[in-house]
Amino acid sequence: MKENYEQRSLAWLYSCLQGEIDAKEMLDRNTEKGQDFAATLKREAPEILEKLRPARDVGSLQKSLTESHFAEINSEYQRLKAKHEHRDPYWCSLVGGPASLRKLANHLSWGARYHVFYGPWSTLIHGFDASRFLVALPDGSAGFRLLRDPEGLRDNASLAIWFVNNGTRLMIGKFVPEEKLNFINWESGINQRLERLDRFELKHSVLP
Numbered sequence: 174m175k176e177n178y179e180q181r182s183l184a185w186l187y188s189c190l191q192g193e194i195d196a197k198e199m200l201d202r203n204t205e206k207g208q209d210f211a212a213t214l215k216r217e218a219p220e221i222l223e224k225l226r227p228a229r230d231v232g233s234l235q236k237s238l239t240e241s242h243f244a245e246i247n248s249e250y251q252r253l254k255a256k257h258e259h260r261d262p263y264w265c266s267l268v269g270g271p272a273s274l275r276k277l278a279n280h281l282s283w284g285a286r287y288h289v290f291y292g293p294w295s296t297l298i299h300g301f302d303a304s305r306f307l308v309a310l311p312d313g314s315a316g317f318r319l320l321r322d323p324e325g326l327r328d329n330a331s332l333a334i335w336f337v338n339n340g341t342r343l344m345i346g347k348f349v350p351e352e353k354l355n356f357i358n359w360e361s362g363i364n365q366r367l368e369r370l371d372r373f374e375l376k377h378s379v380l381p
Contacts, residue, residue: 180245180268187246188264190234195261197228290332327370334367 201207214222238247246267253262263273271277278287296302305324310316318324338360345356 177268181265181270183242184246184249184267184270185264187238187243187250187267188261190238191250191261194231194234194238197231197234200225200228201231202227294329330370331367334363338363 195206198204198206199210202211211222211225214225237243249267250262253266254260265274265277266272271280274291275284275287278284278291297305306318306320306322308316308318342356342360345352
């Protein structure tokens, strides 16, 4: 995978463009996707349908996908889409890559990080775990934390910063190694701010 990172980067970009096209077509009632979406809105939320504005023309985006550097990616994308009953293939499955983020993480020796961080964060963001909102009150009854309770904010912020710094370091090392010293100075400033965040006192609110 490291040997064909250019093609893999193009696969990611291709999928991003395809996703943007799909989203815009869904707002265009002249397309099949747009007609289906409009029918769903009319049935479920007609007040939103009345306010809906069509997206800009997607012609330029569609044209960009026909450029020569996307030729191999496009062929593979269409092949996998047809194979899987017209479901859009995940970007990392293109160019012979793993079929999911989990498999990609394992392949890159980031499997442990995936299981420790991605699962809990995804569960938190999508609201799949109600237990984090429950808390025992001094009288033995149960209470609920507020939706935007800051519990875990420091830890999550620290981990997110670590991921950003690590990714930036890898990108600089690969493409602009002469900027390593500037990055070290920049990262030092970020770490100082992170230390202040660690000392920040968080207050929690609970509803009985």
